[in-house]
Amino acid sequence: MTAPEPAVDVGSRRSALLELTDVEYVIGGLQVLHPMTLRFRAGEVTALSGPSGSGKTTLLSIAGGLLRATSGSATYDGTLTWQGDGDPRPEFAFVLQVYGLVPILSARENVSIALRARGVSPSEADERADAELDRFHIGDLGDRQVEELSGGQMQRVACARAFAVRAAVLLADEPTSELDEGNREHVMAQLHAEAARGAVVVVATHDPAVVDAADRHCLLDEGRLVDHVEPVVVGRHRPV
Ligand SMILES: Nc1ncnc2c1ncn2[C@@H]1O[C@H](COP(=O)(O)OP(=O)(O)O)[C@@H](O)[C@H]1O
Numbered sequence: 001m002t003a004p005e006p007a008v009d010v011g012s013r014r015s016a017l018l019e020l021t022d023v024e025y026v027i028g029g030l031q032v033l034h035p036m037t038l039r040f041r042a043g044e045v046t047a048l049s050g051p052s053g054s055g056k057t058t059l060l061s062i063a064g065g066l067l068r069a070t071s072g073s074a075t076y077d078g079t080l081t082w083q084g085d086g087d088p089r090p091e092f093a094f095v096l097q098v099y100g101l102v103p104i105l106s107a108r109e110n111v112s113i114a115l116r117a118r119g120v121s122p123s124e125a126d127e128r129a130d131a132e133l134d135r136f137h138i139g140d141l142g143d144r145q146v147e148e149l150s151g152g153q154m155q156r157v158a159c160a161r162a163f164a165v166r167a168a169v170l171l172a173d174e175p176t177s178e179l180d181e182g183n184r185e186h187v188m189a190q191l192h193a194e195a196a197r198g199a200v201v202v203v204a205t206h207d208p209a210v211v212d213a214a215d216r217h218c219l220l221d222e223g224r225l226v227d228h229v230e231p232v233v234v235g236r237h238r239p240v
């Protein structure tokens with residue numbers, strides 16, 4: 001038996017790299033990121049850790065094409081991630097630190113609109129939205145307006161929305177900050193499942209348990225990369 005074709009698979013490529021080359025970010029005279037070069041490979045979960053204010057969100061934003069680097073470049077599969085307007089390429093999905101959900105829509109609608117925006121029919125999008133909410137153990141909250149949910153529930157809706165689209169690159173900014181240990185472990189397992197599907201997965205965190213559960217680790221401090229393991233050499237990825 002063969003697995004059903006996903007309705008949305010924006011072309012994750014196991015050979016594709018997310019590459020930051022001499023990326024630097026300066027704003028209002030503040031050197032938020034010092035020049036750094038990093039590569040993230042498909043099939044791996046990379047933890048990007050560092051204290052609050054160390055530049056994790058800025059780095060993920062540049063990697064994902066939401067923010068333009070002051071100098072240097074971010075590319076995925078050889079093409080710039082910055083498209084000139086802060087809109088990400090369709091291969092990218094984000095779990096934003098501030099969730100980025102529409103408060104007056106239901107949990108189901110928040111996930112479903114991400115799928116519809118990628119061309120999935122409304123009925124299939126709703127079905128898949130329910131399945132993704134289930135995946136994060138909030139299947140019973142589909143009809144609830146997001147503004148009525150707790151922080152941890154909103155965080156799981158944000159995960160469901162990002163995971164639903166089966167992106168080639170999944171960038172998750174502190175996706176477990178409001179979760180208990182069981183849910184945190186579950187989200188990490190799902191991040192690994194996305195990597196196993198062939199996605200590039202980067203998770204910003206200051207939680208040592210998340211770092212431990214990742215395949216590799218990049219540590220930021222005051223906008224500098226202070227420690228990292230070169231992904232091309234180390235990792236659990238196996239060619240298929
Ligand atoms: N648009 C901005 N204007 C001014 N300062 C900013 C801006 N974006 C980020 N910073 C500053 O850059 C530093 C890194 O921020 P951020 O990337 O959010 O760090 P982290 O996600 O690790 O907490 C912080 O000192 C923050 O205040």
Ligand SMILES: [Mg+2]
Pocket residue numbers: 056057058097173
């Ligand atoms: Mg942050």
